[in-house]
Amino acid sequence: MLPLQQGVLDPQQYVPPLISAITTVVLFIVVFIVIYLLGKYFITQVVEAGLTRRDFDDALVGLAVSTTIVITAVVAVALAATIAGFGVVLAAFATLAGALALAVGFAAQDLIANFVAGVFIIQDEPFKTGDWVEWNGNGGVVREIQLRVTKLDTFDNQLVTVPNSDLANAAVINNVANDQRRVSVGFGIGYDDDIEQARDAITEEGTDIEGVLEDPEPSAPVTELGDSAVVLQGRVWIDPTASSYGAIRSQFVEAVKERFDAEDIDMPYPNTELSGGIKLTNASDITQATSD
Known part of the structure; x- marks a missing residue:
């Protein structure tokens, strides 16, 4: 009977380890919940209030709060594991997390670069x-x-x-960051045309366009002596938030063209003038070929 008695398992021997394991797990859970909830409440409040007070964009504030919550959760896991005595598990977790972070970092370099750039764009505006x-x-x-x-x-x-x-x-x-923007168009006139007449036509037509500002007033300085034309650069100013740049420019070009046509101001196209003479050789051969 003695060997049989020795072979019987005693349930009592498993009670202390089981109680110890349950206690450790419960301690880990309690510590994690306490640290996480307290950290989430106080730290996120401080982060959100600090960024809002400095007039950061709402998107950045939300991102910072979300990141803070994640960091708080990681810290809570680490502290809870340390207090509960999960040192070995925590060390293995840290090693695995480091390797995973390194791999993700290499794989997502472009994504991270775009993300960081987005933060600066939102903040710097x-x-x-x-x-x-x-x-x-x-x-x-x-x-x-x-x-x-x-x-x-x-x-x-x-x-x-x-x-x-x-x-x-x-x-x-x-193109619309400032209150005023200049619309510039080059108008070429013939060398024989009157520059002052052309300048008056350009500035008057620019002034009559709705949306063109009175100050600075329209102008048309000579900016180039081209091969075929004297170029006057018509300049008018607009408020880009109130008027369309493209629409104003189109109206400006059309109005000046019609005014030039009405006043017979030439708008020459590029041309090339050849000078000199042509020397013919063996003209007798050409004459004979023509008579044949």
């Missing part, structure tokens, strides 16, 4: 929704600025989606 911008020979009206891409509408009503890193690294021209 080189342009905003509704602005007409140009970059690297492209242009369009900004429809939406996201953290990764910016969406624009071209003047042909095409949607263009541009990675934010492309815009952040390019020289972006904002």
Whole structure:
């Protein structure tokens, strides 16, 4: 009977380890919940209030709050694991997380670059929704600025989606950022035409266009003596937020052309004048061929 008694399992021997394991798990859960909830409440409040007070964009404030919550959760896991005695597990988790972060970083370099560029674009505001911008020979009206891409509408009503890193690294021209913008058009007149007459025609027609500002007043200085024409650059100023640049320019060109036609002011096209003479050799052969 003794060997049989020795072979019987005693359930009591598993009670202490089981209680210890349950206690550790419960301690981990309690500590995690307390740290996470307290950290989430207080830290996010501080971050949100600080960024809002400094007039950061709402998108950046929301991003910062979301990032803070994630960081708070990671810190809460680390502290709870340390207090509960999960040191070995925590070390393995840290190693795995580091390797994973490195791999993701290499795989998502462009994504991260666009994301960082989006943060700077939203914060620095080189342009905003509704602005007409140009970059690297492209242009369009900004429809939406996201953290990764910016969406624009071209003047042909095409949607263009541009990675934010492309815009952040390019020289972006904002055509409507200022209160005033100059519309410049070159008008060529003949060398025999009266410059003052042409200048008066240009400035008067520019003044009559609705949307052209009185100050600065329209002007038309001579900017070039071309091969075939004297070029006067007609200049008028507009408020780009109130008037369309393209529409004003089109009206300006058409009005000046009609005024020049009415006053017989020449608008010469490029031409080339040849001078000199032509020397013929063996003219007798040409005469004989013609008579034949």
